[in-house]
Amino acid sequence: MNTKPGPGSFAHLLEGVGRENIKITDVKVTHLSYKPSDGSYVHECGPVVLTKCDERIVQIFTDQGIVGIGPGGYGVEDASHLIGKNPFDVELMGLSPGFDVACWDIIGQAKGLPVYQLLATDNRPNPKVHVYASGGVMWTYYDKGDGTPYGADALIEEALHYKELGFDAFKWRPGTDWEEDGINPTVLGEICRKLREAVGPDFDLGLEKKGYDSWTLEECLGMAPIINDLNFLFFEQPMGEAGPAQFEDYLRIKELMPNVMLWGGETFKSLSEARPWMAQGLYDAVQTDCHRLGITENWYIARVADFYGTKMVTHNWSSSLGTMCNTHFVAGVPSGHMVEFFMYPNDFRYGLFKEPQRPENGYITLSDKPGFGLELIENPEAKFPHIPGPNVFANPRFPHAWARAKAREERVRSRYSG
Numbered sequence: 215m216n217t218k219p220g221p222g223s224f225a226h227l228l229e230g231v232g233r234e235n236i237k238i239t240d241v242k243v244t245h246l247s248y249k250p251s252d253g254s255y256v257h258e259c260g261p262v263v264l265t266k267c268d269e270r271i272v273q274i275f276t277d278q279g280i281v282g283i284g285p286g287g288y289g290v291e292d293a294s295h296l297i298g299k300n301p302f303d304v305e306l307m308g309l310s311p312g313f314d315v316a317c318w319d320i321i322g323q324a325k326g327l328p329v330y331q332l333l334a335t336d337n338r339p340n341p342k343v344h345v346y347a348s349g350g351v352m353w354t355y356y357d358k359g360d361g362t363p364y365g366a367d368a369l370i371e372e373a374l375h376y377k378e379l380g381f382d383a384f385k386w387r388p389g390t391d392w393e394e395d396g397i398n399p400t401v402l403g404e405i406c407r408k409l410r411e412a413v414g415p416d417f418d419l420g421l422e423k424k425g426y427d428s429w430t431l432e433e434c435l436g437m438a439p440i441i442n443d444l445n446f447l448f449f450e451q452p453m454g455e456a457g458p459a460q461f462e463d464y465l466r467i468k469e470l471m472p473n474v475m476l477w478g479g480e481t482f483k484s485l486s487e488a489r490p491w492m493a494q495g496l497y498d499a500v501q502t503d504c505h506r507l508g509i510t511e512n513w514y515i516a517r518v519a520d521f522y523g524t525k526m527v528t529h530n531w532s533s534s535l536g537t538m539c540n541t542h543f544v545a546g547v548p549s550g551h552m553v554e555f556f557m558y559p560n561d562f563r564y565g566l567f568k569e570p571q572r573p574e575n576g577y578i579t580l581s582d583k584p585g586f587g588l589e590l591i592e593n594p595e596a597k598f599p600h601i602p603g604p605n606v607f608a609n610p611r612f613p614h615a616w617a618r619a620k621a622r623e624e625r626v627r628s629r630y631s632g
Contacts, residue, residue, distance in 0.1 A: 227513055231332060233302045234324045240275040241293035241313070243286055246594060247601040248561045256559045259351040260425030261391045261615035266605045267560050269533045271594060272312035274301070280323045283590060284315030285505045285535035305510055314508030315539045322585035329539075329586055333513060333546025341580040343541045345555040345573050346418070347376035348531070350386020351425060352558060355395035356611065366405045370412040373419075376557065380575035383418035383447060385554070387425045391615040399436035410444045418447040420477070426606070427619040428454050428626040434467050442471035448499070451478030454623070455491075459630035464496050477501055480529035485514045492522040499551060503529040504543050505536035516547035525551035533562035537571050538586045541578050553578070566594055 249266035257264035270286030353368035475498035544550035
C-alpha cells in the first residue's frame with residue numbers, strides 16, 4: 215500500500231497515505247466501572263485484592279460524520295484544543311493515548327482501510343494475531359473456605375481450562391503473599407513442576423513479577439534455573455524497571471535461563487525509556503501497550519524493536535478497547551509477535567462491543583473493515599455505571615502484608631537508584 219522507504223531512511227506513519235480534509239467537532243469521555251454483583255474480587259493477588267475495574271471510552275466526532283473510539287483508562291487530557299484540528303495530524307499533536315487511538319480509528323475510516331494496514335508502512339501486515347491467556351491472579355495459597363481448589367490445584371485447573379479453550383500459552387502471577395504461607399523460589403518451583411506436568415511439554419508458560427510487589431535479585435536467581443529446566447517461554451519484569459542500573463543483574467538472570475525469554479516494558483512511557491533495554495539486549499520482547507501509550511508512540515518503539523530484533527508483545531490488561539488497538543498494532547508492525555489477552559473476572563472483556571473480538575484457538579483474526587472495525591454497544595454507561603473511589607485494598611486476611619510488600623519493593627528500587 216505505502217511506498218517503501220529507501221536505504222537509511224525512516225518512514226513516517228502516514229507517508230503515502232494521502233491526507234483527507236476532515237475536522238474534529240466534539241469529544242466525549244465516558245467513565246465506566248465493572249464490579250462483580252456478588253461482591254467477589256477481580257484480583258486476589260500478592261498482598262492485595264481488587265474490587266472493581268475502571269475504564270473510560272474516548273469518542274472523537276468529526277464534520278464528516280465519522281466517530282473514532284479509543285481507551286482512556288490511563289487518563290485523558292483537556293480536549294478543547296482538539297476542536298477544529300485534523301485527525302491526520304495525529305503524529306504532530308502529542309495526544310494522550312485514548313485520543314491518539316481514536317484519531318487512528320478516524321483515519322482508517324476516512325481512507326476505507328483497517329488500522330493495521332495503515333501501520334504497515336514497509337512490511338506485509340498479519341491480521342491473524344497470536345494471543346496468550348493472561349490470568350493467575352485469583353489462585354491462592356490458602357483455602358478460601360468456599361469449596362474451590364487452592365494452591366497448585368487451583369493454578370492447574372485454570373491452566374487446563376485455557377488449554378481447553380484453545381490457547382497455547384498461559385501467563386500467571388506467583389500467588390498471594392509469600393511470607394504468610396512460607397513460599398520461596400524452591401516451594402514455587404515445585405508448583406511450577408506440577409503445572410508443567412499437568413499441561414504437557416507443548417503448552418507455553420510465562421511467569422510474571424509478584425502482584426503489587428517485586429522479586430528480589432536473590433529470588434530471581436533462585437527461580438531462573440528452575441523455569442529454564444521446565445522450558446518456560448518467558449519471565450516477565452520480575453524486578454520491575456528501575457533503569458540501566460539493573461542491566462548487569464538482569465544479565466545475570468538471563469545467563470541462568472538460556473531457554474527462557476525475558477519480557478518487560480509495560481511501564482515504559484516513551485521510546486527513550488524503551489530503547490536502552492533493546493539496545494543492550496536485555497528484553498527479548500517489549501510489552502508497551504497502546505492503551506497506555508497510544509498507537510503513534512508505540513509505532514516508533516516497534517520500528518526500533520525491529521532494528522534490534524526485539525519482539526513486540528503488548529501488555530493488554532484493562533478492557534476490550536485495549537484489545538482493539540493492541541491487536542491492530544501487533545498485526546501492522548514488522549516486530550509484532552503476540553498480544554496479552556486478559557482472563558481474570560472482568561465483563562469489559564466482551565461487554566463493550568456489539569461484536570467483540572474473541573480468540574479462536576489462540577488467535578484473533580482481524581477483519582478488513584475500516585478503522586478498528588468495531589461498534590460500541592448502546593449506552594455502555596447504563597450497563598457499566600461508574601463507581602467512584604479506589605479499587606485496590608490490602609487483603610483483609612493479612613492487612614499488614616501490603617505495607618511490608620511496598621517496603622520490599624522500595625528496597626529493590628533503592629538498590630538501583632542509590
